[in-house]
Amino acid sequence: xxxxxxxxxxxxxxxxxxxxxxxxxxxxxxxxxxxxxxxxxxxxxxxxxxxxxxxxxxxxxxxxxxxxxxxxxxxxxxxxxxxxxxxxxxxxxxxxxxxxxxxxxxxxxxxxxxxxxxxxxxxxxxxxxxxxxxxxxxxxxxxxxxxxxxxxxxxxxxxxxxxxxxxxxxxxxxxxxxxxxxxxxxxxxxxxxxxxxxxxxxxxxxxxxxxxxxxxxxxxxxxxxxxxxxxxxxxxxxxxxxxxxxxxxxxxxxxxxxxxxxxxxxxxx
Amino acid sequence: xxxxxxxxxxxxxxxxxxxxxxxxxxxxxxxxxxxxxxxxxxxxxxxxxxxxxxxxxxxxxxxxxxxxxxxxxxxxxxxxxxxxxxxxxxxxxxxxxxxxxxxxxxxxxxxxxxxxxxxxxxxxxxxxxxxxxxxxxxxxxxxxxxxxxxxxxxxxxxxxxxxxxxxxxxxxxxxxxxxxxxxxxxxxxxxxxxxxxxxxxxxxxxxxxxxxxxxxxxxxxxxxxxxxxxxxxxxxxxxxxxxxxxxxxxxxxxxxxxxxxxxxxxxxxxxxxxxxxxxxxxxxxxxxxxxxxxxxxxxxxxxxxxxxxxxx
Numbered sequence: 001x002x003x004x005x006x007x008x009x010x011x012x013x014x015x016x017x018x019x020x021x022x023x024x025x026x027x028x029x030x031x032x033x034x035x036x037x038x039x040x041x042x043x044x045x046x047x048x049x050x051x052x053x054x055x056x057x058x059x060x061x062x063x064x065x066x067x068x069x070x071x072x073x074x075x076x077x078x079x080x081x082x083x084x085x086x087x088x089x090x091x092x093x094x095x096x097x098x099x100x101x102x103x104x105x106x107x108x109x110x111x112x113x114x115x116x117x118x119x120x121x122x123x124x125x126x127x128x129x130x131x132x133x134x135x136x137x138x139x140x141x142x143x144x145x146x147x148x149x150x151x152x153x154x155x156x157x158x159x160x161x162x163x164x165x166x167x168x169x170x171x172x173x174x175x176x177x178x179x180x181x182x183x184x185x186x187x188x189x190x191x192x193x194x195x196x197x198x199x200x201x202x203x204x205x206x207x208x209x210x211x212x213x214x215x216x217x218x219x220x221x222x223x224x225x226x227x228x229x230x231x232x233x234x235x236x237x238x239x240x241x242x243x244x245x246x247x248x249x250x251x252x253x254x255x256x257x258x259x260x261x262x263x264x265x266x267x268x269x
Numbered sequence: 270x271x272x273x274x275x276x277x278x279x280x281x282x283x284x285x286x287x288x289x290x291x292x293x294x295x296x297x298x299x300x301x302x303x304x305x306x307x308x309x310x311x312x313x314x315x316x317x318x319x320x321x322x323x324x325x326x327x328x329x330x331x332x333x334x335x336x337x338x339x340x341x342x343x344x345x346x347x348x349x350x351x352x353x354x355x356x357x358x359x360x361x362x363x364x365x366x367x368x369x370x371x372x373x374x375x376x377x378x379x380x381x382x383x384x385x386x387x388x389x390x391x392x393x394x395x396x397x398x399x400x401x402x403x404x405x406x407x408x409x410x411x412x413x414x415x416x417x418x419x420x421x422x423x424x425x426x427x428x429x430x431x432x433x434x435x436x437x438x439x440x441x442x443x444x445x446x447x448x449x450x451x452x453x454x455x456x457x458x459x460x461x462x463x464x465x466x467x468x469x470x471x472x473x474x475x476x477x478x479x480x481x482x483x484x485x486x487x488x489x490x491x492x493x494x495x496x497x498x499x500x501x502x503x504x505x506x507x508x509x510x511x512x513x514x515x516x517x518x519x520x521x522x523x524x525x526x527x528x529x530x531x532x533x534x535x536x537x538x539x540x541x542x543x544x545x546x547x548x549x550x551x552x553x554x555x556x557x558x559x560x561x562x563x564x565x566x567x568x569x570x571x572x573x574x575x576x577x578x579x580x581x
Contacts, residue, residue, distance in 0.1 A: 016340065016369050027364060031364075100354045100356075101352045102357075110340075268320040
């Protein structure tokens, strides 16, 4: 027993802290190839689609729907595609741990569990925000060159331009947070991606099945539509203001995270 | 030290772990034995807080696992073989775990060398063989230099060299004063490393004993000898550590503590004729089978008693 006591005394004082969990999750994020691939894909979607449509606008190849479009509208054309890439990665960040078994190692190291969720959601949200903002900004700056001399040309200082671009970045960041939450909530990559696609790509179309009075009351508050209000340049009576859109979208984010935290704390791994 | 009190886990109707009480002490290797589905893995998952007990409790070094400041320093666990992300290299896997505790990178390199993973540390863990994956899991278990090392079926998928490595590792860790808790369904493997045994079947505790006691209770190491002069032979063989039993009027004796060779020689020296001399060796495997069979019979008898009782 005495040898044991001496071993104890000479042992280094390790300790799990929030900051260390954050560092661990940061290292985990960047040590997987899927992170690099999917982030690159998200960035490419923003740039390629934004620039392609600006180019086509300048060439006069777009139909009437785009006649009144501005440079910001055009450059953010890739956001729905980028949200899919960034959302998939967010689901992978969390649900990937369940599908591989890594979660057992992770939660054995951090048995209090919640710091893992906060770290993953926070870090990935930040990364997605940065990628989204950078992509939107570059798409606008370059795309704006393509449409210079047309009715769409804008400058960064024009009303709503900077807000739209930052809104797009923040929207993509929150998509990242929500998808991490979905991954924790569903514990399945396939399930998480399905819900992501269902909520952000299919649900807006399905509201047209509702009676029109309901549609007007429900539609603007859907995650996809509320989120779109954050980065859309123009708003009308059927959409929320950018501030209200942000508030509603944050509400959805908090709701998903709360559900994720509840399941992570309560359920066996 | 691991202490389980009335530890119970139910999954719906099925009871995986049924009121387990046991203590795993430091300084020895404790084997956790039971057939597949006996509740060993579930028990181990509850020890490190991955599963919550339905009732009862289990503590490590006096506290619940999650309440420790540095859990990896208390318990190093190898659970299912693949608790890793196949896309991450062995180094990155271990480093990510180390970062949560502030364990220095030098320790990561140390356990990589210890587990013999030096040449593959930078390769994707998904490309590892079963044995390599197992070594990575053991490296992760040792990362925090833990007081308790808990391994679930550690020799699964290991080659003979790996098995020997595990065996030496476990006895070494126990000699350092650590608590070593190893599960297995291979009794023969346990016989070689474990001092103490906790045996479970269908989630219940069947025995909490030592390897030697288990074998002895099952009638191991007994020599059956038949002679014309049982009383004289008894006197001749008697001595410290020797246990002789035999029924009055019977020519047969059951001797423990002596080999057939020794008995034969002594009998010859004293001119006692022998009719039969045979060793009854009981392996740990046999002892275990007997134990589980007893448990089953015990359940059967209880049911029969109840039936009889209600009939009366």
